[in-house]
Amino acid sequence: MNIEKYLEDINSCRFCFMCRHLSATAQATGSEAYTPRGCALIADSIRMDKKALDNADFIQTIFRADLSGACRKNCNGQYDANKRLVDEIGLKVALRQDIVAAGKAPAEVVALAGKMKKMSVKVAGKGSVLYYEQGCVQATAPEVIKAFQKAVKDAATITGPDGLALHVMSYEKDALAQRKAFVDAVKASGAKTLVVSTPAAYWWLKPVVKSAKVVLSSEYLLGLKPKKGKTVKAAFIESDFLNKYPETRSDAPRKLFAALGYALEDFGTTEEESYTCGEGSVVTGFLYPELAAKMAARVAHLAEKFGVKTLAVASPYTKAVLAKALPGVKVVTPEEAFAR
């Protein structure tokens, strides 16, 4: 089983409570099971008795639990360089892989994965800049794409799956095949720069796209020398992928907002918290909209309490979820801020 590779993580998390205050799904639902402790107990139960893989409740929990990285960041922040880091995210993904391999994935996961597998990559236009017009953004926050294309009119576009959705749902072989097809298409386009709006795609593609430089849209827009506008006070929600996934730390969205005149104050209290409403899990909004709505309700409660009028967010995913839940609050992405 894949989880056997994460035995140390199971042992680290199964009886540990230290990151509970940061567990995004657990905070939104009040559930014990979604914490790294709860998930590690499930993994351990399955490791000890494979029959537990038949437990539909366990399976649901593992697919619903967030992959924000908040708990991992808190835990690993305590350690010296010589200590082994705890990877509760790797454990959850590995367990999802075991569930999929056993043919026990929840019906909604099977359905979405089936749909994703049928999609293919297309490139339109030619140029040195290639903009990734992601299907999920087109479906949930098309204004972000429009805003980018208003600012950068001559970029070629690439559409279709990059494999990340399949990766988080743990159809790993298909995920890697899709990513390879995407990487090949970027190479064939001849583009020198690949611009992505979602930090998730940035994390997933940056290490493997070698033919072009992968940049966040905010990073690209910063290069266009944005003009400072009227000061806008806003609370800022950082992307999980940009501050909790160590491979892709970036403050480009924050810098772009600041360059445009936004006076940002971090939403929440510490950078370890996640208020992205399931961004790390990529497809939570599609698979479990009621769960994303609960996470958004928590943000809405805090926004109301602290009188937030404008929310600047680094991720189009977060924008899509929050725009629905906070009708009285303006939610803006870097692309939209730039276009304005």
Added chain:
Amino acid sequence: MLPNQDSYDFEMLRSELSWIVGDDNCRTDASEILAHSIDYYWVPECWHDRGQKLPGPDFVVSPANAQEVSKVLQFANTYHLPVTPWGGGSGSQGGALPVYGGIALDTKRMNKVLNVDPISMTATAETGINMQHFEWELNKHGFSSMHFPASIGCATFGGFIAHRGTGVLSTKYGKMEDMVMSMEVVLPTGEIINTLPVPRHASGPDLTQLFCGSEGTLGVVTKATIKIHPIPEARKFRAFLFKDMHDAMMAGAKLMTNRLRPCAIRLYDNAETARLIKNVLGIDRKGSYLVFGFDGYEKIVDLQMEEAVKICKETAIEDLGAGNGESWWKIRYKFFYPAYMFHMPQSFGTLDTVADFSHIENVYWGMKNAVAKNFPEATFIGHFSHWYDWGCMLYARFIIENPPKDPREAVAQYNRIWDVAIHEAIQNGACINEHHGIGLKLGRMMKELYGPAYSVLEGIKKTLDPNNIMNPGKMGFKGM
């Protein structure tokens, strides 16, 4: 004994509960049951580790307020179902374990800060709030609870009240029972009561203190008001090394009996200095490490620090300086993260106890010698934290690297160590426990600790909870 989940009468109970709290908040799924059947107590951890089936709740119920708690308790009285309150579930004594099944009453939905009063310097919150979240919200208002236990991120406000919890700065700011001003409690029979609004009065015995430390056996605390504090202008630390624990203890006691007001003092015995202080702080010395700090106005901090340093220099073998004190403060929670914490298959326990300065060293040596004599396979280490005008707390720990593989033998050995060590503590003038509580783990020792006075506690329990639904089998009270 409840019917199984497939039966119609189980569904009748479940649906009745879900009418009270809503369908989403009455959970019966296997994930939630599993997560609520293990807390931070070594015994259920061992039981799980050895592949044994754990007793769990039948229902995990999350009420939104005192009214819903009241209805749940009335429901439980009707059907004689046990109710075990569960906050963060991070207690080490098994207090939140629903060992008789029934309802695990998860308080985390009651998580709002209701009022911050900057004039009286108090804050009122629902008790299911995570303590770190409570602290963060107070910080946004420019205040602090000054309650900084290692479990601040895990445990709820109510959990600390239920177990008389304490934090690193307790020496100056007190334990949870010193912080609490008043509270709202749902009694086992469902009545909602409020204790008197202030803790200093001459209007009869203090009901607030009755519920502090009652571990969910006398009702559910749903709301409480605590004292809050300004963020201090300065907080400074200093560390010293002493030849042995006795010299360090004398210096620490002198700081307190000279009536200096440190916010924290911690003394690690030679064994713990060699093991934990070396591993976590990187200070590799033979002796006992003593660290202390002061906070408040900087001038007053500096003056107190000067006096404290004078006292320590009389007997210390090395002044480790401010840097080695500050770094202890910075990494104070690190000891409890996985890479530094004890792990299965080790057997380990925190034999925490408290006594006055005249007795505390005898308590330490009594426990240490008893463990060494009866359990040569165990390592005994300890530190002294939470110092008061009259004494301090001993945070003693035992560790057995290779306990028996058989879970029954392992649990029996574990219980024997507790019995021997705690009996020794009581005989030497200490209390069973300082801030972790009694729970399931130490209930059997309550009669020895209290003597005839225990019947007073039993009488209170019987009066408030005639059907014995609230957390049965804990604190030495009878089970179901």
